[in-house]
């Protein structure tokens with residue numbers, strides 16, 4: 001009787017499809033227990049794009065639990081961005097978090113009830129401790145300079161760029177997280193990275209995916225080679241390092257001072273609650289330890305991986321490297337690279353005199369030679385243009401007109417406010433007009449290579465709908481797991497011609513100007529997008545432009561190493577060596 005019943009259920013499920021029965025969008029038929037796991041590959045986007053072509057812009061995949069996949073630019077904007085609150089919650093990996101953190105804490109997989117509060121606090125604190133500030137940019141630039149000065153001395157030696165990039169980025173993020181300035185050659189950063197790299201294959205392995213669906217498997221881990229026990233040993237070490245760093249910060253922490261790191265901001269909040277006799281709520285030590293570990297972990301390997309990939313691509317595309325060098329020589333020359341080199345001209349709306357004054361006060365200490373008046377800017381642009389060769393004149397002509405127009409608009413806006421240019425001319429930076437529009441090839445390279453093809457997260461974090469909603473006519477019930485797979489857009493041939501092909505020119509228009517592309521969203525979208533975007537964009541630009549300005553990268557042998565990836569939660573290029581010659 002039971003067999004007949006099971007057979008009848010199987011026939012119904014086969015005939016109607018499990019997705020339809022459960023009210024989910026269509027998708028590849030899943031197998032019992034393992035769903036669509038047989039089709040799983042770490043470079044999942046190509047598999048997902050095939051399914052998108054077959055089943056439509058929204059579809060269901062079982063890996064091994066069911067999830068609704070959205071990998072279409074328009075749909076991501078219409079739903080995940082516009083209905084942000086519906087996609088605010090994560091489908092948290094509870095078993096994994098129990099093993100790693102002892103519960104749902106931190107800033108990626110924290111309990112959904114604390115997301116709004118903790119994100120808001122983190123954003124405020126990170127801004128307070130220096131995101132977007134000249135001081136932090138200075139730290140990044142100093143680390144970039146230390147890196148290139150070591151590379152320049154490498155002579156005939158073969159260089160693994162990872163070591164110094166890792167130290168640079170590690171020092172910056174450690175500083176932002178704990179307020180501790182490490183020696184460039186400290187042991188903490190490499191040890192942490194080793195632990196991170198050794199634990200990722202265990203964390204991202206199929207066993208972890210299955211225990212989320214079948215938690216009882218945790219008791220049978222001995223059958224699978226004790227992955228949890230092995231993982232625990234490494235996690236205890238890295239958690240211990242986080243606790244040690246927090247304790248060091250605590251020793252010098254003074255709640256009356258402006259916090260210099262996320263940990264100090266958190267400690268101040270704890271103290272404030274305690275003094276006001278308020279319950280500690282979510283501002284307790286477990287949350288502090290996990291949030292600090294998240295900022296450190298999320299901000300470290302992602303940026304290191306992308307900068308390594310840049311160096312590898314430079315030796316694979318020597319033509320691009322030459323163009324980048326030429327552009328950086330012309331636009332920046334030998335002066336220090338600043339993040340504002342990639343920003344738009346001040347248009348008078350964002351840069352009111354008080355703000356300009358603040359920015360210039362911050363900058364004056366570090367960039368004394370670069371302050372200029374508007375007249376000097378006009379003169380400089382004119383001189384610059386007159387020196388250009390015929391084929392460059394067209395591009396620069398466009399830019400000159402744009403600069404002069406922007407300056408005129410700025411002047412008019414100020415006049416409306418009763419302020420004259422003379423009042424603020426002292427505060428204008430010579431190099432500000434030499435912006436993203438000038439560093440066209442550099443910006444195109446960063447956009448196409450790092451932001452479109454870089455793809456550090458092969459599978460984005462899963463969300464869980466907070467209320468019933470509808471996508472493409474399908475009713476999506478509250479609590480449904482959704483994968484907002486923005487990287488599918490970057491790899492979609494319907495969006496980008498020959499998407500696998502690295503091509504900075506696709507971001508440059510016919511008039512030679514750089515165009516930002518809203519379809520490229522490497523920091524994800526909606527209300528759970530990356531919290532470190534401001535820092536990451538600055539680090540990448542300042543470091544990368546400083547590398548190109550100072551070093552020439554060549555392959556060790558005749559043939560450059562292949563661009564191949566290793567996968568875990570994150571994706572990064574395999575080990576490679578280069579030779580580096582100094583450029584100045």
Ligand code: HEM
Pocket residue numbers: 107108109119173176294295296298299300302303306456457460461522523524525527528529530531532533535536537
């Ligand atoms: C180039 C470097 C980076 C890239 C490409 C990157 C990308 C991402 C992506 C794709 C997410 C997932 C968003 C989602 O769930 O939809 C994320 C989350 C996050 N990132 Fe980044 N990130 C980078 C650097 C950083 C840095 C420097 C920090 C901090 C200093 C940081 C902190 C975080 C945090 C805290 C989250 C979790 C946000 C949440 O779940 O609410 N990231 N990042």
